[in-house]
Amino acid sequence: MFDLSNIGPNPGAVKKRKRVGRGPGSGLGKTAGRGHKGQKSRSGGAKPRYFEGGQLPLYRRLPKRGFTNIFKVVYQVVNVGQLEEKFDADTVVDKEALRKAGLIKKLNQPVKLLGKGNITKKLTVKVDAASKKAVELIQAAGGTVEVTSK
Numbered sequence: 001m002f003d004l005s006n007i008g009p010n011p012g013a014v015k016k017r018k019r020v021g022r023g024p025g026s027g028l029g030k031t032a033g034r035g036h037k038g039q040k041s042r043s044g045g046a047k048p049r050y051f052e053g054g055q056l057p058l059y060r061r062l063p064k065r066g067f068t069n070i071f072k073v074v075y076q077v078v079n080v081g082q083l084e085e086k087f088d089a090d091t092v093v094d095k096e097a098l099r100k101a102g103l104i105k106k107l108n109q110p111v112k113l114l115g116k117g118n119i120t121k122k123l124t125v126k127v128d129a130a131s132k133k134a135v136e137l138i139q140a141a142g143g144t145v146e147v148t149s150k
Helices: 080-086 095-100 132-140
Strands: 076-079 091-093 111-114 123-127 144-147
Touching: 076 080, 080 111, 080 132, 091 095, 111 123, 111 132, 132 144
Parallel strands: 076 111, 091 123, 123 144
Antiparallel strands: none
16 A cells, blocks of 8 residues: 555665774774775875875966956946837936846946947936947937946
8 A cells, every 4th residue: 555654765765874984894894994004094184186296286386477456447338229229219318227128237336338339319328437439429319428437
C-alpha cells in the first residue's frame, strides 16, 4: 500500500557520510585516508591555488600598472534619436521622465545627452551634461537644453 508512512528517497540518492579516523575496520582508520606525513597530511595543509612551490608567484613577477581615477564621472548616456522615439512634442524631459521611459536606470547618477540620431520634436531637456552636437540638434528642432552641471 502507498501512503506517506512508507515513502523514502530513491535508491542511490542518499550516500553514507565518510567517517574518517574511526578505527581499522572502517577502512579509513589511522591516517584517515591522507597517507603518511607531508604537508597534505596535516591540518591546515591546503595550499592556495596560486601557490607555485615557493617560486616567486606570477602575480608578484608582473609589474604594477595604471591606477583608478577616484574622480571619474560615469554618465548614463542618452542619444537625441532616443528622445525622438520616446517623447511627444512640447514635453519637459528630465531624469524622472527618462527613467519612466526606460532610457536610464538610476536617478542618482548623472545623465549626458549625445547627438546620435535626428530629432524633429520641440523638447525641453534637463540633463547634467550635453555634447555640442546634441544641443545644436535640439535647438534646430525648436527645443531647449538646460545643463545642470558641467
